[in-house]
Amino acid sequence: MIQAIVFLPLIGAVLAGLISIFGAHARNPSGDTVEHHDDADGAAAHASDAHISDDHADDHGHDDHHAVEPAAAGSRAAEWITTLPLLVAAGLSWFALVDVGFMHHDVRIALFPWINSGDLQVAWALRVDTLTAVMLVVVNTVSSLVHLYSIGYMDEDPNRPRFFSYLSLFTFAMLMLVTADNLVQLFFGWEGVGLASYLLIGFWYQKPSANAAAIKAFVVNRVGDFGFALGIFAIFMLIGSTDFETIFAGAPGLTGKTIDFFGWHADALTLTCLLLFMGAMGKSAQFLLHTWLPDAMEGPTPVSALIHAATMVTAGVFMVARLSPLFELAPNAQAVVMFFGATTAFFAATVGLVQNDIKRIVAYSTCSQLGYMFVAMGAGAYSVGMFHLFTHAFFKALLFLGSGSVIYAMHHEQDIRNMGGLKDRIPFTYIVMVIGTLALTGFPLTAGYFSKDAIIESAFASHNPFALYGFLMTVVAAGLTSFYSWRLIFKTFHGEPHDQEHYEAAHEAPLSMLIPIGILAVGSIFAGFPFKELFAGHAVEEFFRESVKMNPHIIEDMHHIPETIAFLPTVMMALGFVVSWLFYIRRPYLPVELARQQPLLYKFLLNKWYFDELYDLIFVRPAKWLGRFLWKVGDGYIIDGFGPDGVSARVLDVTRNVVKLQTGYLYHYAFAMLIGVAGLITWFMFGLGGQ
Numbered sequence: 001m002i003q004a005i006v007f008l009p010l011i012g013a014v015l016a017g018l019i020s021i022f023g024a025h026a027r028n029p030s031g032d033t034v035e036h037h038d039d040a041d042g043a044a045a046h047a048s049d050a051h052i053s054d055d056h057a058d059d060h061g062h063d064d065h066h067a068v069e070p071a072a073a074g075s076r077a078a079e080w081i082t083t084l085p086l087l088v089a090a091g092l093s094w095f096a097l098v099d100v101g102f103m104h105h106d107v108r109i110a111l112f113p114w115i116n117s118g119d120l121q122v123a124w125a126l127r128v129d130t131l132t133a134v135m136l137v138v139v140n141t142v143s144s145l146v147h148l149y150s151i152g153y154m155d156e157d158p159n160r161p162r163f164f165s166y167l168s169l170f171t172f173a174m175l176m177l178v179t180a181d182n183l184v185q186l187f188f189g190w191e192g193v194g195l196a197s198y199l200l201i202g203f204w205y206q207k208p209s210a211n212a213a214a215i216k217a218f219v220v221n222r223v224g225d226f227g228f229a230l231g232i233f234a235i236f237m238l239i240g241s242t243d244f245e246t247i248f249a250g251a252p253g254l255t256g257k258t259i260d261f262f263g264w265h266a267d268a269l270t271l272t273c274l275l276l277f278m279g280a281m282g283k284s285a286q287f288l289l290h291t292w293l294p295d296a297m298e299g300p301t302p303v304s305a306l307i308h309a310a311t312m313v314t315a316g317v318f319m320v321a322r323l324s325p326l327f328e329l330a331p332n333a334q335a336v337v338m339f340f341g342a343t344t345a346f347f348a349a350t351v352g353l354v355q356n357d358i359k360r361i362v363a364y365s366t367c368s369q370l371g372y373m374f375v376a377m378g379a380g381a382y383s384v385g386m387f388h389l390f391t392h393a394f395f396k397a398l399l400f401l402g403s404g405s406v407i408y409a410m411h412h413e414q415d416i417r418n419m420g421g422l423k424d425r426i427p428f429t430y431i432v433m434v435i436g437t438l439a440l441t442g443f444p445l446t447a448g449y450f451s452k453d454a455i456i457e458s459a460f461a462s463h464n465p466f467a468l469y470g471f472l473m474t475v476v477a478a479g480l481t482s483f484y485s486w487r488l489i490f491k492t493f494h495g496e497p498h499d500q501e502h503y504e505a506a507h508e509a510p511l512s513m514l515i516p517i518g519i520l521a522v523g524s525i526f527a528g529f530p531f532k533e534l535f536a537g538h539a540v541e542e543f544f545r546e547s548v549k550m551n552p553h554i555i556e557d558m559h560h561i562p563e564t565i566a567f568l569p570t571v572m573m574a575l576g577f578v579v580s581w582l583f584y585i586r587r588p589y590l591p592v593e594l595a596r597q598q599p600l601l602y603k604f605l606l607n608k609w610y611f612d613e614l615y616d617l618i619f620v621r622p623a624k625w626l627g628r629f630l631w632k633v634g635d636g637y638i639i640d641g642f643g644p645d646g647v648s649a650r651v652l653d654v655t656r657n658v659v660k661l662q663t664g665y666l667y668h669y670a671f672a673m674l675i676g677v678a679g680l681i682t683w684f685m686f687g688l689g690g691q
Contacts, residue, residue: 002107002126005136006175008085013168016078021162025195071651078161079151082168086144093136100133101543107579119240134386135178135379138393139311143171145516149401150302150514170196174311183232183242193312200297213298221290227548231275238268255329273326273333280316284370285345291611293367297359301404304359305397314389317373321382325473325549338378342473345371347636349480353603357414358403358541361488366396368477375470376455378461380551383544384454387535391447394523395439402433403519409506415490423493425506427512430493432521439488439524441482441573447528453569454536460565461557478569482576490584
């Protein structure tokens with residue numbers, strides 16, 4: 001069963017990839033550009049441009065812009081070849097969770113030896129304990145629904161086989177990551193999701209902005225991955241193995257040991273955990289390494305849901321939970337984790353207040369919620385962080401796919417300032433978006449209420465040096481989250497329509513898009529209470545067993561906090577809703593007036609704390625200057641100047657002139673010989689005479 005769960009997406013990816021390759025050849029065997037014509041109006045248009053601009057296009061409708069595609073049958077085959085295996089894998093994942101979590105049937109399947117080099121012995125194996133089983137459910141459930149949703153959303157794109165191949169490849173890489181039995185195998189999956197995300201974010205490679213976003217995501221993640229790789233090297237140096245069981249058994253013996261790090265004798269476990277967390281910061285878009293996440297919105301909307309809901313961005317959270325036996329022995333590293341998590345939760349929430357792109361608002365929300373998860377990790381409440389990861393997957397995928405439904409209905413419009421009144425045009429999307437918003441803001445009895453409040457309680461109960469900071473930042477972020485989430489709902493679905501033409505044409509998406517968001521809406525309500533005891537109650541130890549190393553007192557302490565503290569997040573949620581209602585329903589002139597009164601603060605938040613500009617000044621421009629200097633001066637002036645354009649050019653000049661002496665005429669050679677003889681005689685005469 002486990003092998004089927006992991007390898008079904010890979011089979012789908014390979015088959016869809018082959019269809020894409022052969023389909024492209026069938027459409028255009030000569031490799032020349034082929035133009036297709038839209039039968040609706042006879043206008044010539046490149047089929048590849050039909051959906052290129054995704055959510056920025058404004059020239060196409062949905063009733064008459066289906067691209068004419070010769071290989072339509074192949075595209076349909078690719079869609080179902082990838083989607084059906086994912087649906088099967090999702091169903092099997094739920095069975096695996098029951099079998100592993102409740103029946104205690106942990107699984108380790110050795111597949112084959114992989115790397116045998118000296119002391120480095122790495123085998124390829126599948127490790128499935130409760131922590132992995134939870135991730136299998138999250139990844140496969142959301143991924144299968146995203147595949148199903150994409151059938152409707154991408155219905156007019158001629159490159160659908162390539163898109164679905166990338167989606168399934170992404171899912172397989174994530175499954176390899178969560179089932180890894182050692183750090184090297186985990187790193188393979190880690191880099192695999194990085195590659196697949198690069199391909200998906202830049203799927204519409206004709207768009208310069210999509211290419212730039214894909215490169216940015218790839219480069220920023222390389223920064224974090226460099227630290228992650230150093231952390232793996234450090235563990236191998238200290239313990240002599242990358243196998244998890246060996247690492248966890250040897251970790252207590254590392255207490256008190258130091259590593260000579262450029263002359264600094266650092267605590268071995270603290271430094272190692274910080275390097276590993278650096279990788280998590282990049283992959284999970286934590287403060288300072290967060291800049292790639294909002295730009296990743298350039299990819300198709302289903303990609304946003306897949307990357308930001310349940311897969312790539314949660315990899316860092318999973319990795320910290322998997323390595324919890326190490327972090328529990330490094331309290332200073334835990335303090336850093338909580339600091340960055342709390343800072344990210346607050347920072348991203350402030351930026352989300354003023355964004356106008358519907359997908360970017362949800363993206364900053366993701367960034368903020370990931371910060372919450374790391375706060376729980378820093379508190380030692382790893383199961384609580386995983387609880388929020390589990391619930392967040394449902395309501396965040398719902399919000400992204402719901403946003404895609406809005407964009408689909410609004411003729412690919414993304415700016416919420418150009419929307420309004422849509423609850424009457426797309427009522428089903430409105431209802432599910434409200435459900436997702438209730439869950440995100442922590443409305444009582446929704447999934448987010450149980451997991452989000454549990455994180456805030458764990459921060460309050462923690463003995464981490466940054467516990468108070470973590471508690472305050474997450475409470476404030478709860479209020480901000482409620483404000484900007486309801487701002488999105490009010491400006492999109494309420495009030496008067498701002499674009500009458502698009503409003504009149506708006507209609508619900510096809511069933512293939514509505515069914516997935518309906519299922520996710522159910523999960524956003526019911527993924528909380530039934531699992532509360534397993535993730536954040538007294539059943540944690542029995543459910544997770546040895547898969548995570550919990551702080552032994554944190555769960556008990558969480559249940560003894562004052563009631564006022566427990567109710568504080570709900571109060572902040574309600575306060576955020578009231579202020580948002582006041583600003584955007586009761587007195588809609590207030591936001592404009594406030595922005596006019598506080599222009600510096602407004603621009604500061606609108607420009608995302610100027611991190612992109614700062615990084616451009618510190619890193620991008622110097623890198624470009626250095627590259628240009630090495631190109632123009634180093635390569636052009638010095639290497640080419642002294643090489644092809646210098647010494648070698650002079651040698652060629654000399655040889656060209658010498659060649660001219662070889663005329664082939666006998667009298668020229670006789671004359672040269674006479675000159676030579678005369679010269680020798682002269683030298684002998686004067687030379688000997690001088691002696």
